[in-house]
Amino acid sequence: MINQKQIALNKLNDRIRNCSNCRLSLTKQNIICGEGNLNARLMLIALSPGEHEDKECKMFIGPSGKILDKLFHIAAISRDSVYMTNLVKCKLPKNRKPKQDEIKACSLFLDEEIAILSAKIIVPLGYYAARYILKKYASDPPLARTDYRKLYGRLILLNEKKIFPLPHPATLLYNPSYTEETAIKYHKLQILSHDCKWYLMCPMKYYFEYGRLEKKWIELYCKGDWEDCVRYQKEEKGDYHPDWMLPDGSIDESLRFFFNRLNFEKNSGIN
Ligand code: SF4
Structure with missing residues (x-):
């Protein structure tokens, strides 16, 4: 049976697929909507689809996705147990940085997605997603990029919302030496998936x-x-x-x- 969450999300996804609110709609092949468990406790938010995702219309199937799968495996987490989406739903040409107006146009969808899913814990992956989420919920979000890095792997409670920023898996493509410390941070996803047994x-x-x-x-x-x-x-x-x-x-x-x-x-x- 399709539940209310699924109906609301289907309607939102129809709007996302027909979006032409910014220039990225002219260069993408596909618009990638969020996917995963609608009742998940954890909602992961990455930056945007890459080349493979854009071609095959699925989240995290390229090189970053392979790293994510490895980190999930180490953390004993399955893709089915979480919900995953992007801050920007269309591919960024040549993996360039997102522009402010693109984030502004697309994050309206993300805001609705967050409200529909009402996941207990929001997990922004990487700087852009973390900056957006902290600006949304914190009264004094950090300003410097380095300050965001310090938040990775720390559970934060802001206005009743729990946020757990993590480094984006793509970081390990360029800095494989961070694998161990990143895996330790991702391991917490398993901990956050359920209440303390005591x-x-x-x-x-x-x-x-x-x-x-x-x-x-x-x-x-x-x-x-x-x-x-x-x-x-x-x-x-x-x-x-x-x-x-x-x-x-x-x-x-x-x-x-x-x-x-x-x-x-x-x-x-x-x-
Ligand atoms: S031991 Fe008690 S206080 Fe500590 S996390 Fe578990 S339930 Fe909470």
Whole structure:
């Protein structure tokens, strides 16, 4: 059965395929629409189709696609489990940089795609996609290109939206020496694909539900990069950690007080 998301996306894709809003429509062979799992938790956004993609009308099938497949394989992620799209839907001639007016014309489609998909985590690949997404959600997006590189592999929470910028796989075509560090960053896609296995029994869940803990802790760790959580790491090693230790390893005394009060009430039958 076709669901509402699919219907909305089909309508959007029809408009995209008939687009002539910028000069790139004159030089492309095909316009490449997004593809993948419409209910995916992760939405990957690359810059634009390359030569192979333009010819065969499919995403990531050229040399960058082969690298992406390798990175997915290392991360134990399948293409079917994510949704992938481009900031600019037509090929850029000779792989030149996109012009501002081209990004402006085409990103209107991307904005609609993001709204339709409502994926939990947006994963911009490379500088142009990361810059667009951060400008869209951040009040003070970085200015310098080098500042974007520093964000690769870091989960960011902006206005309720989780963003996880990654280097574009094409980077490894020119700099194969970055393969290992890039693979480590892509490995996080596997982590971000599901919640922490301890979440249902973790005291952080209860503190949050009792209104004692900010949502950011849950989003950034328990339903985000739980591998980075100090509580998770200690749990895995069987190391002691107090119930009022936060995911970053700091101690919150107000949680200790709340925890002791809850226990007291439970033991004395007040609840
Ligand atoms: S606080 Fe850490 S251990 Fe607990 S559910 Fe969240 S990520 Fe897992």
